[in-house]
Amino acid sequence: MRTAKLLIASVLAFGLGLGAASAAEAPKPPAQKWAHTGFFGTFDRAELQRGFQVYKEVCAACHAMHQIRYRNLAGIGLSEAEIAAIAKEYEVTDGPNDEGEMFQRPARASDRFKSPFPNQQAARAANGGAYPPDLSLIAKNRVGGENYVYALLTGYKETPPAGVTLMDGMYYNDWFAGHQIGMAPPLSDDRVTYADGTKATLAQQARDVSVFLAWAASPHLEARNSLGVKVMIFLIILAGLLYATKRKVWRDIKH
């Protein structure tokens, strides 16, 4: 018993140490209900596709997604033909050709998402010095992940609270660290028109694109969950079997 207590105490102790590590300065965004959280979580394909539409028609004007390639869109439920059609809308630089020149060609499924700016400096210059961050991993590299994305997109205030003076070209946002954000409110009701007839409220669009970005950051989440459940069941049975063996082996040993 003493051993068990000691063990639990040590584990707890280290657990507490961890909790402290994730302290952050920005306010912690409230957790939303998502279909993809929990042991059996899966993404809603329709939601992902709507979210991709929001990214493509709104966010992509300034934000790159360097880690994502057009072929990855198979993961949100698009067919090969649909992916090829989307890729063809973009021109990418390739080369050098036999004359040694770089040339433009329509993108292929194997290409990365085309970035809105050729490099970080250009992105900064075009956005008043504020670099629009790459969104491929935004749901992993912000405290709160997709909850943060949703909170940020829906957290703009037209008039800042009393006592706060905004700098020129800045906007007030409840969830951004320091509350002054260079990005103008990107979404508004009916900013996009959904093909599936879903009403494009601001909240709906924010939600859809948050799910899309969560997928982009963890495209293997579904595979991970389903394998994880199997592994856990396997390990629990194995531990049970080993416990029975241990009991059996030790039964005549007083200790």
Add this chain to the structure above:
Amino acid sequence: MAKYDYVPSPFMANSIVKWVDHRLPIFTLIDEQLVKYPAPRNLNYLWNFGSLAGIMLVVMILSGIFLAMNYNPSTAGAFDSVERIMRDVNYGWLIRYIHMNGASMFFIVVYIHILRGLYYGSYKYPREILWWLGIVIFLLMMATAFMGYVLPWGQMSFWGATVITNLFSAFPIVGEHIVLWLWGGFSVDNPTLNRFFALHYLMPFVIAGVVLLHLWALHVHGSNNPLGIDAKGPQDKIPFHPYYTVKDAFGLAVFFIIFAYFVFFSPYTLGHPDNWIEANPLVTPPHIVPEWYFLPFYAVLRAVPDKLGGVLLMFGSIAILFLLPWLDTSRVRSARFRPAYRVFFWLFVICCLALGWAGAMPAEGVPLLVGQVATVWYFLHFLVFLPLLGWFERPLPLPASIAEPVLGGGKAGMVAATKPMEKA
């Protein structure tokens, strides 16, 4: 110590096994060190953590080798190559999460292993060198983990590397040269990443070598035990196999359940979100923190406003462990019979946790104060409390033998003596 009777396994009687063993006694070695190796009969589950640490080393080496096959150690390619592992390589996400969370698991296991040693006095005569080797392993692990954390080339990788390598600049005269030498340039850059990768790949094998020495030292006098008294005779011991092999296997399965939970369902809670942003030498994250397992040492470093003082104190907090066998003046090993030490042990654990908490917080106000108080306590524990406790503490009476408390008084000892562990 009398050898107890052992029934030889049919395996050792096999003619091929005999042929090999006559030339290279590897089977005899395994048989003596893992099969019939006599272990105290009263080891509790805290004694599982040594073998767990060994298994974690193997898990880390294996997953690391497969990651290295797809990793590109250059500032231009490192971050993208890790993302490629996560997205495109078959089961790459699984292998990477095993390696990433495995580091945390390895440290949890080793910290419990160390605390167990502290609680039961496993560092005392005749196990001082065993204890030293353990500290060497711990130091090598910290170096390996630090360099491994740089490899994904995220923001925390870069700034962690910058801050930690800059520690060496605290030393007068040679400091600057040491830092330039470590970097291979004028900042943490491509040469630094390259050498860190080379060393990160090498170090685990060095650790494995020291682990062998650690085991060798262990097997000279055998394991300590929860009572902290030496085995008096064969009735106090049982063969390692099957008793402890099966117990270790069960513990391993339970441990893997916890490990798997992190790998599959919570793979990034133990890490810092900033490390999913590619390194940018021009933008420092608002709040640089090391991985959780370094936080207590980070708090010690920041407890002193003086740069050199902080660095010396941090190295001193580990160096002091080497002296522990002589700083602890009590001749009783186990805290079970040391009522006062038991209190100080738990205060020490709380002190370490407080250091961890302070290390995670910005170094100002209350956290800084807590960090400073805990740092003082940490050193007082080793330099003042432990030496004094040995003189002032009245230990509880020790049992006559390991077998006595489990088998009852002297009569039960007789029963044990008739058991087959002894020569028939």
Add this chain to the structure above:
Amino acid sequence: MAQPGSTTITEGEGRKHPDGTTRRDFLYLSAGAFAGTGAVLTGWAFIHSMNPAADVLALASTEVNLAPIAVGQAITVTWRGKPVFVRHRTAEEIAKAKEDDKAALPDPQPDARRVQKPEWLVLVGVCTHLGCVPLGQKPSDAKGDFGGWFCPCHGSHYDTSGRIRRGPAPANLAVPSYAFTNDTTIRIG
């Protein structure tokens, strides 16, 4: 575990069933089999990680524009990291290749089976002996005794259909799977 003739009984020995097996043996066996299965499956994940990754597979096809290749000319393109020979054959080369269908071939295959359009010969430019790249693409190259390709490593001669005619190579130069996406473009892979 107890050996015949041994007078000792191991402490903790499981109770014997009438047939001599113990419940302990059964538990050993099932736990061992279970753990072994898990180890093998985990091992598979690690081994599978060495197979071509998704990005490698996605690049598995290459498009080639045939329009600039004059009759008698050949170009080399890269497909899956290997050279692919595309030769615009002359009428004589085609005639020679068809004629040799009847010759003694180490790896018999009619020319018609090796091309989709007779004037375009598409081959993986890797000698089937030990993987060298044969000569014969440039006008100045040695083309071997049969007017096709010649491998300088160990002297294999290929004809105008890319078939092995003499030398140590065991098989003809491989024809990759390809398709004409239009009259002047092929897609390899």
